[in-house]
Amino acid sequence: MRERQLIGGELRGTVSDAALVQPQLAWWSKSEDLRLASVRMRAGLLMPMLAQRGIASAWFKAQDASRYRCVVVSKRYDDDTVSQLRRFKRHGGRLVLDLCDNDFLPRSQQEQHLHHVENLRLLATLADAIVTSSEPLARVVARECPTASTAVVISEMPDDPSIVGTSLWDSAWSRWAIAREQAHLNRVAPAGVARLLWFGNANKRDQQNWGMGELARIVPMLVDLNRVFPLHLTVISNNARRFREDVAVLMPSSRYIRWRPSTVEAILRMQHIALIPAQPNEFTACKSDNRVVTALRAGLAVVADPVPSYAPYAEVIQLGEMEAGLRRYLSDPHRRSVDASRGQALVAQSGYADRVLTKWLDVLAL
Incomplete structure (x- = not known):
């Protein structure tokens, strides 16, 4: 068994020998900074627990995309993200969309923010599974994307700021x-x-x-x-x-x-x-x-x-x-x-x- 190390707000190392293999799961968040509660509680705290179950995971790297079996995407609604995930899906990958906020509400009426909402709808219909942090948010997904998968509600992990290096x-x-x-x-x-x-x-x-x-x-x-x-x-x-x-x-x-x-x-x-x-x-x-x-x-x-x-x-x-x-x-x-x-x-x-x-x-x- 190897211990986890956290350096500069990022996960380094692993918690088990099972996690030494090539990651089969990737987390693709807007940020990898564990000081952010959403990143910490909906990805960072899950990584070592999954490793203990024999599932190696890591932050998404484009050069490794062909090796992943599953990608969990969160708060990324730019065109490049959508394009890369379309390719990932065409090659048989499983895509999970994780939502912890009502991002269907644009931050402003600027074209960029409205376009991000459209890309969110695209990702929802593209995803094999959708996870939300609350029941009301799951209902919003059903309303905004009626052809998408039914969202599964999963709460955050209990917080543990000590995982930040x-x-x-x-x-x-x-x-x-x-x-x-x-x-x-x-x-x-x-x-x-x-x-x-x-x-x-x-x-x-x-x-x-x-x-x-x-x-x-x-x-x-x-x-x-x-x-x-x-x-x-x-x-x-x-x-x-x-x-x-x-x-x-x-x-x-x-x-x-x-x-x-x-x-x-x-x-x-x-x-x-x-x-x-x-x-x-x-x-x-x-x-x-x-x-x-x-x-x-x-x-x-x-x-x-x-x-x-x-x-x-x-x-x-x-x-x-x-x-x-x-x-x-x-x-x-x-x-x-x-x-x-x-x-x-x-x-x-x-x-x-x-x-x-x-x-x-x-x-x-x-």
Whole structure:
């Protein structure tokens, strides 16, 4: 048995002798950067688990395309990708289209973005199998591509940021950084101050309907609540400038922390309540449950806007109107603590990762 190595955000090496053979499965994502949650949870974490089952996989390389038996494509809708996958199919390869967002909604009305949606429809009809991260997204596929295969819903693997490669220096630095953040919270948010958390990708300034734009939408509500309940907000993201301009200017009792794989889980566990705002629209309706699961695994209470995939957790989180839900937890810390414990137990149930892997094995048909 050989151990896996991860260097510079990419998988290196293997986890078993079975995986030393030529990869029969390729993952072709928009990026190979394991710091991206979608890449990590829908490809990177699956690779070593598949290797343990004797299925070698790797990131797609055009020069090796003729050797692959199956390709899983995700978030690639350019003409070159479509052309290469047509050739792959003509030579008998199996194609799986993996969707974790409603990419049938164009980013803009520019010709390039509209063309990407058309290419997505082409890939859907070309694919031997389609995987989506949620039931609503599977229904979107059926509506947009009625002649395509019926989509199979497969949730993300439970997250494990530690698979992102870090240097020895970064590991040492992270221990200092975690201690620093704990000391900071003990000083600015001692007993009696509710520690709120928002985590996620900031996204671009013109994408105000998701990312940090969603957080900015509820900051005025947090400011009002802070007049009654002592609050401190921690934001874990990838854009300090957006935080300063959209959040900190209104809420002085807040702190930005850059997302790092070596510190994120420890810092999550220091908080009390995770905020997951999501304005109802065709994009957020298709989101998976991974943000709720990540927060509950860290032992946090969760207050979230209603998203269909969050419904199974309704008994252990505050799901619905965010201000009302947050008020309930701030007014009743015992209820908050009980729900956080119950939620953590719910998502810790054994077999979750194995069930995800079994579904992927059925879809890959290798």
